[in-house]
Amino acid sequence: MSHEVFISYQTESQAFVEQLCKLLESYDIKCWYGKRDVISNHASEIPKAIRGCKVFLLVVDENVATHPRGDILNEVYLASNLFKKGLLDMMSVNITNIEYEDDELLYHLGRLQKKFLIDKMLPDGAINLLAELLTRLGRGECPVSYGNVPGDVRYKNDYFDINDDHECERLNTQLHILKKFDSDVYDRILSGRKGLSVLDIGCNEGNLTMDRFGKRPEVRKIIGIDINADAIESAKSNFENEKASFYLLNGEDADFGYDLAEIREKHDIDKFDIIHISMLLLHMENPSKLLKRIKPLLSKGGKLFIRDIDDTLTFVHPDPMGGFNRMIRICAREELSGYRHSGKEIYSMLIENGFRNVALEKKGLDTSQMTLEEKDALFHTYFSFIYEDTKILYLRNPENKRVLDDYNWLENNYGALKQEYDRPETLFQLGFVTYTAEK
Structure with missing residues (x-):
């Protein structure tokens, strides 16, 4: 049938x-x-x-x-x-x-x-x-619950474990891959300016924050915020100095504006010249609310920088057995991955919240001009997390038939898919998108 x-x-x-x-x-x-x-x-x-x-x-x-x-x-x-x-x-x-x-x-x-x-x-x-x-249809019970529907419905996902060495390594690899993807956008919004204040929302452990802004002479002050206490403690321990400060703060909390006002006063910041949001909105249930809250915090002539994901832009070709397509579908429906079509909605949200000069700067990072090492790294930054997250979900709930089927399929096919990926004629594009906007 x-x-x-x-x-x-x-x-x-x-x-x-x-x-x-x-x-x-x-x-x-x-x-x-x-x-x-x-x-x-x-x-x-x-x-x-x-x-x-x-x-x-x-x-x-x-x-x-x-x-x-x-x-x-x-x-x-x-x-x-x-x-x-x-x-x-x-x-x-x-x-x-x-x-x-x-x-x-x-x-x-x-x-x-x-x-x-x-x-x-x-x-x-x-x-x-x-x-x-x-x-x-005889498939058993539904594997999701209210507020946690993958695919085309947003849901809140706070998952990050600082003790997960594989995930930390993957994020660090992703950081370096993305440097080629949109470093020219950073240069354009920073070059020729001075005394800039930067707010990084969802800074995690601060690695990306400091890599992109820490050594830039144009930047006077960096404020990094995140909802993960362990990540903020790590950022404080590794990076906090006169230029950079990190705080435990949730952009979705009702007190967000009040708490951030205290931080701004402490560091003599009236408005932020750069507000930076990387790979966060896909994990939020209502990102438009955050965008509305941060708009008044942006200075005149300031820039909002957003990087996110849209897996409608993600593909592998050729895919003769459909294995890569199945992995992309697994990613879309498993609850740790976030909302995988987030990127395409950001333009409309920015316009609806009154931002000007909204530009889709980048869309789709592909392997066509990558070295073998870079291509291998891109495989691991995407496909390995699908495998690892599915394993986590299986260990949490081994009775879930869908997760068990996905896990067994990945166990049996992951190595063969990697061999297929490594073939010189295989092209992979991962659906990163980058936007900029002004107040």
């Missing part, structure tokens, strides 16, 4: 269906919907697709609830007959609170299907639907 879920919908809900399909397919629930999967003949291909599915899923928007088109009624009629014969299940996703007003639709649906109310893919509705589908 090429697909398990047939999605029936009217064209007004196309964007919702695309998002829903991304979520379900990140859990290997193969979907079929007309806009993407009809090849040439709707009249013959749609009935065949309905007969070939395990679950018929109707997306009910206001139009379907009140005035469904004939093709929707035909699909529901065929599915309801197959349901009565025990050949498939029926469910609906309601993205409107309007009750069914169409008598024919109500007649065919009746009490046959389970309903899920989802408003623009809110996490609780999405999880309930996902859990029900996994159960009906």
Whole structure:
């Protein structure tokens, strides 16, 4: 069977269906919907697709609830007959609170299907639907809980263990790889200026902070903040001096502005000339709130620098067995990786919060001009953390079937994928993005 879920919908809900399909397919629930999967003949291909599915899923928007088109009624009629014969299940996703007003639709649906109310893919509705589908398809329990949906829903992720030597080494490798990626952006926003004050939000242990700003003569004062107490203690121990100071501070706390005002007063900083945020927003549930809070802190002519990730830009080619694509999907759905499509949303968030001169400076770091050593390092900065994080999740919950399947698959295929990656014709691009903006 090429697909398990047939999605029936009217064209007004196309964007919702695309998002829903991304979520379900990140859990290997193969979907079929007309806009993407009809090849040439709707009249013959749609009935065949309905007969070939395990679950018929109707997306009910206001139009379907009140005035469904004939093709929707035909699909529901065929599915309801197959349901009565025990050949498939029926469910609906309601993205409107309007009750069914169409008598024919109500007649065919009746009490046959389970309903899920989802408003623009809110996490609780999405999880309930996902859990029900996994159960009906014989996949076991849903591996995520509210507020922790991978794929296309943001969630808060505070994971960092300073005692994890592998992760610390990986981040240090990433630091050096990224130097080539956007060092010219740093040069442009710093060169020719003097007496600059820098705020680094999410500074971690301070390695990136000091590497990019510590030796720059243009910089007078650096303030690094992070929510991880161990990381801040390490930064203080290794880097704190007259130029650089580090504080335990959470940009999402209600007292953030007050606490930062005290720090600014202590160091005689009115506004910051550079606000630096690297690989943080993907781990935040509401990054727009942080952007709104920091805008007043930026000086006139100051620069906001943001680096983040967007795995829609991430690919490996060739990928004849689909192994790299599976690793990217594992990364998207495992809870330690953050929101892997964060980067593409940042431009809109900056505009919505009133920033000016917003520029997408860089997108996609690829191996085409890298040395063999650099290419190897990029493999380890991305693929090794997928393997290590999956191992952590497996050790936390060895009964989770999806995590167990992913872990066993990685154990059996990781070495072969590395050999495939090392071939000279293999190109890898990792979806780093860099933005700058002004107040």
